[in-house]
Amino acid sequence: MSRAESAAESAAATGAGTAVGPGEPDAAAAPAEWTADDDWTDEALALLRALRSPHRRNRAKQVAFALYCTVLILLVWGGVPSLGLFLQASMGADYTGRGPALLAALPSGAAAVGLAVLLLAVRDGLWRGPVVPPRATIDWLLAHPVRPRPVLRPWFWLSCGLAAFPGLVVALGGMVVLGLTVRTGLPAALGWCLPGALCLPLLGVCAGLLVQRDPRAARWARLLTPYATVLVLALATQSALAAAGHPVHWLERIELWSGPWGWAGLAALAPTPAAVTGGGLAAALLVLPTVLGLLAADRAAGTVPLGLLRERARTAAGVLAALRTVELRAARLVVASASGASDGGRRRVRLPVPRKPWLALYWRDALALLRTPARLGRAVLLAVPALLCAVPAHGTRGVLSWAVTVLALLFGYLALAQLLEPARIETDDVRRSSWSPYPFAGLMLRHAVVPAVLGLVLSVAGAVAVLLLGGGATAWLAPLAVPPLIAAGLVNACRGPARRDLLYRSPQPTGGGNTGIAMFAAWYAAGPAVALPLLALPLSAALRAGTAPGLPQAALIGAVLTATLLQWARARAAALPARARHS
Structure with a gap:
């Protein structure tokens, strides 16, 4: 004592x-x-x-059970079907027909996935980072004369383990795919897939720690994120074109040697007939920087400023609390605010003040979107995969064509949803509408005008690009899909506070258990859940036909669907003020 x-x-x-x-x-x-x-x-x-030994034992039991469930799910949904495919292959089934397309798509596809992994890790370092102990550890323990490094190092290595586990699963999946489609030996396939699958996530953790502790690295990460995102989408597009039979070999060589994201593809190609010289060197180049980065990060883990740790711990706790209460938008706003996206993405753009009072609302919406160019950029980038997914829908039949069309519409909806942020901000707090002379339901319908105009401009530009590349008249289906997708987004914007009560009730108990999660998901994504399948029916039929006569029918169905969804959004919006007064 x-x-x-x-x-x-x-x-x-x-x-x-x-x-x-x-x-x-x-x-x-x-x-x-x-x-x-x-x-x-x-x-x-x-x-x-x-003192913590009883809690640690209980926590170890929980972690062991979670790990057991995860491994069991992977075995049931991954291991057993893979074993069945190999048994069928041993009895004469041939899966090598997909091999050439897979090998053609692998160089740029691996580069796209690797760059996306690093980008996600860096973005995680902007708001959370790999070293975030619990708040009690930061607020109490580290405030005393205690060396930070022994306290913080375990959390860094925990992040490394959590990042490496999905990489191991991806390596096993690559082994199965290469073994079935290319007939590569399983040990060789696993050995050559492991360097990229393990080293890239670990390099991402090291990069995330650098961004977490160094403000200059964080500024560079925010600055380069849009360009890296464009590059990921360009690589994914090139991979799809290569799989369709249009590879660019000289560009693929540059991408494979451009950095760790390409070295992973070089190593994965090494045991295949499409091997490129230098696979062993690429694997060594992956392993050596990863080891050096981990050693440097291990020493730097104890130098994260205490004030920054407090801020990140509070942010992580806020995001976790929002997720536990199913407030997904609140969690998204917390992450955007902590990562600097809400401030760093704004620009001081000015528009002439309108002379007519009825133009004030549209002026505000246009100004809000112009001052957040990141949203406009995401809308443009998400429109690219929407157009690309429509290409295979043109050449497929039946249910597959409908499914691919739904996927294209999903990307289109996500692109247009970026433009509906002013409407979502209006519903976050209905008191903001007190300035408006319109009823709240009419105000929300007017919030759809500017996104619809911008969406039509974007879709017309995409259709013109498709026509210039040799596409048919069905390219004009893109503008026809904009009004119903905007209406679907407006339905979602008017949903109001999260209906958590749906999670805990099931009107008709079934043998499969409570249906509350399905009910909540149906309420949360009601707009696109209704619009996408229905709109895909006429659009997929027009894409299969490949001729202009399918356009009027698609336009008529789209108009009816738009009117129905707008009426639904109006009814939802009309109920929001009364719900806000009673909450």
């Missing part, structure tokens, strides 16, 4: 209660240095381990 009292007196005398440990870069936060005699790190951690 005397030693503890002396340590407390020493801490009070030196101001250690608010000091940070050695290695903390923010020296101004420490009024005075504390010496090795004040260092109680080992004793504090040993005491905490003893």
